[in-house]
Amino acid sequence: MRISQQVSAHDERIVLLHFEGDLNASDCDATSKIFQDIIDSRKYFIVALMENVTFVSSPLLGELMGCKLRLVEKGGNMVVVGLNYDLRERLIQMGADKIFQFYPDTHTAYNHYHWEYTQTAQVVNITLPPKLQSVPAVRRFIAGIAKQKGYTSRDSFRIETIVDEIANNAIEHGDTSQPEITVELRIDRKKFELLVRNKTLMDKANQLKYVLEANKETAQTGDTRGRGLALVKLISNSINVSIDKSGTEVKITKMREDS
Amino acid sequence: MDTQIELQISDLDNVPHGKLIKFMGDLDATNVESTLDQVTKLIKEGFVQIVADFRNLRYVNSTGLGILLHFSKTAKEKSGCFKIANVNDNVYEIIEIIGANTLLDIYDNVEEAIVSLQARR
Secondary structure: OEEEEEOOOOOOEEEEEEEEEEEEEEHHHHHHHHHHHHHHHOOOOEEEEEEEEEEEOOHHHHHHHHHHHHHHHHOOEEEEEOOOOHHHHHHOOHHHHOOOOOOOOHHHHHHHHHHHHHHOOOEEEEEEEEOOOHHHHHHHHHHHHHHHHOOOHHHHHHHHHHHHHHHHHHHHHHHHHHHOOEEEEEEEOEEEEEEEEOOEEEHHHHHHHHHOOOOOOOOOOOOOOOHHHHHHHHHEEEEEEEEEEOOOEEEEEOOOOOO | OOOOEEEEEEEEOOOEEEEEEEEEEEEEEHHHHHHHHHHHHHHHHHOOEEEHHHHEEEEOHHHHHHHHHHHHHOOOOHEEEEEEEEEOOOHHHHHHHHOHOOOOEOOOOHHHHHHHHHOOO
């Protein structure tokens, strides 16, 4: 086994560890020392580059798991990059995929790092015509982003519901002459924020405020108004409505459930 | 483009005035009208013992829930019932949050819903 290390040019908080050859049981002590030296230098994020690794023994895999645990305890992590197909399959059989994230290249590993540890957010702006038929594609698109970003199926479904209800509301109660509705989505590892802007008639906008402030928490069979907003209020963490002559702005925040 | 909802309607064996309706797709604001028309037509024709199979219903929003409550109310007014089976976890959660689980008859599977219909006779 040969290991070399370098600080990433991409971000100095990341250390790239290049592994080569067979990683045998006899390499455990040396591996442990290298990791400890890195931790002592206060660097807690390691990308293990394994494109030139031909074998990983069970004891050394165990050692790597222990090293990762030490990093996690310091608020860091280690991910594995560049495994060949056979080695990747073997590591999966050994259960290593439950402990380590495997990435095909360093670029993807850096993306993971930024998403998980540097509060990076993704912002998506969508403009849609004020037609109910335009909403399903938008709600599924946004739910898909949430799922792709690691939100649970339950969270993604709730996000889909929030987008659907708020967009439908903006269309159904909006000024019929409004040219468009804008939807702004900001999503990061911990929370999802949705901002929907449209032109709403003032009396409708005041009804909207009334429904929100009325603290409705259930829907009766004869009660057809406000059920969607009541639902959104119950599945989100905050909802704010601002109304002025230029239009209505609804802002919803939902925290990721496993954050 | 509207989302797709497909209703497959068939007779319920040994249940007079009974129909099984399989919901497939998403039930939302774009298709509640057509769903309302189809089920209301059945109820008007006298099929008031209805089991709705939600095994393949992926999504329901508040508008969709509104017509489900309407079907339940209308069927009861005609001495019938509208029972729901095989609700997926996400949809059930929405039903529960909105408080509609106390107003709708929900069963784990179609067989249980049918047995409850037969017991009513």
